[in-house]
Amino acid sequence: MSMFGIGKNNQTINPQNIAMAEQEVEMMSDIFNRLVMTCHKKCISPKYYEADLTKGESVCIDRCVSKYFEANQSLSQHMQKRGQENPTP
Amino acid sequence: MSMFGIGKNNQTINPQNIAMAEQEVEMMSDIFNRLVMTCHKKCISPKYYEADLTKGESVCIDRCVSKYFEANQSLSQHMQKRGQENPTP
């Protein structure tokens, strides 16, 4: 808009950009927290005989995260297809 | 306040109005989410043999929502009575 303003303009804060980036972070941290709780319930025995993860628990965690991502991915596609078939009013 | 300001004045944003309306929406969506989770636990079998709601599940959902509203209503009256008997300091 102004000959000299280009660089400056580029340096103003657009609240919408921030809000979108925040929402992205919010969503990632929500997914992460749910993943932690879900795989904890699936893999960690509530006996707590030792402070370290056992071999079995470690392997279970890896597989749990892998399956959770797969489920998330396939549900995301499933929902998109559903959304196209029944567009919300 | 100003001869010409009436219409205009009517068009300024009162943050408190927005905040109250937001809180109303927030509360409704909180109640709705709790209702969904509660009646899901009561009515939907975690076997998932089919993607559609069975007849039994559908009827259960309708009654669950009906009872939940009744419970909410009667608790709201109960709490008001309680609040009048023991006004909080």
Place this chain on the structure above:
Amino acid sequence: MSMFGIGKNNQTINPQNIAMAEQEVEMMSDIFNRLVMTCHKKCISPKYYEADLTKGESVCIDRCVSKYFEANQSLSQHMQKRGQENPTP
């Protein structure tokens, strides 16, 4: 900064102070809510034969809160020690 400004200056709102105080309150109310739910599960029988707390329930609540504070305290120390041994990158 100004001869007359001291008192006035003292009366401006520093958003960071508010944010910190808010966070303190937020944290206390979060701990309190978790305490209420946790001790409810531990101490209150879901039979609800009467509206009053039984003697046994009351004693259980007192001990539950006491133990929860002790757990919170010892975990806080535990985490600090852990934090010093493995400083986060």
Place this chain on the structure above:
Amino acid sequence: MDRLNVKEQEHLTQVLEAKQLKEYLNMYSTLTQNCFSDCVQDFTSSKLSNKESECIAKCADKFLKHSERVGQRFAEFNAKYMGQ
């Protein structure tokens, strides 16, 4: 909400649209977490079995239909109780 003027209603609409997106994302996360918890019990493999995948898809569909039905009843009862 009838007490709001035009400007306020416009502003609120924006706020609600942001909220709606947030609610949708939250619903999606809840659905994923619940269907995973109900359908996946076996961790001898790091890939979902066909049975698990099917279960998750059905669970999600059922959850959405459940949620829609609750929403319909919710709207009806809300109208009824408001009118009292």
Place this chain on the structure above:
Amino acid sequence: MDRLNVKEQEHLTQVLEAKQLKEYLNMYSTLTQNCFSDCVQDFTSSKLSNKESECIAKCADKFLKHSERVGQRFAEFNAKYMGQ
């Protein structure tokens, strides 16, 4: 919170009052959800039975008394641990 000046404390009071209302509404929703879950098991009717209504009322009273008692102990322990 002692570090705040008068203006800041006034502002905080407003913030806290809004928060208190929110906490109250949240407590009320939690109470409704929990008492409903504990007291209502039968869905052959769409009206609450007398037994269910009584159970919900007692559950709510007990929940509030529980919450008050936890609040009293919480305040005491808080004072004690702060003083350490």
Place this chain on the structure above:
Amino acid sequence: MDRLNVKEQEHLTQVLEAKQLKEYLNMYSTLTQNCFSDCVQDFTSSKLSNKESECIAKCADKFLKHSERVGQRFAEFNAKYMGQ
């Protein structure tokens, strides 16, 4: 997030730091609540027994190690799925 300019990234960093603290506090509260729930069953005393204290400490350590491991896998899968 690559679409942000320098000023926006600076601002976001501040927001994220506040969020990180909040997440840490939340994690700590969750950990306390879960480990207490799993380790403390006995309310004949108002002091934790040695066995309960040890259980809580191990539970907390395990929770943190679990959380770190999930975090590592999360980052890997995220990178993988983003690259698709």
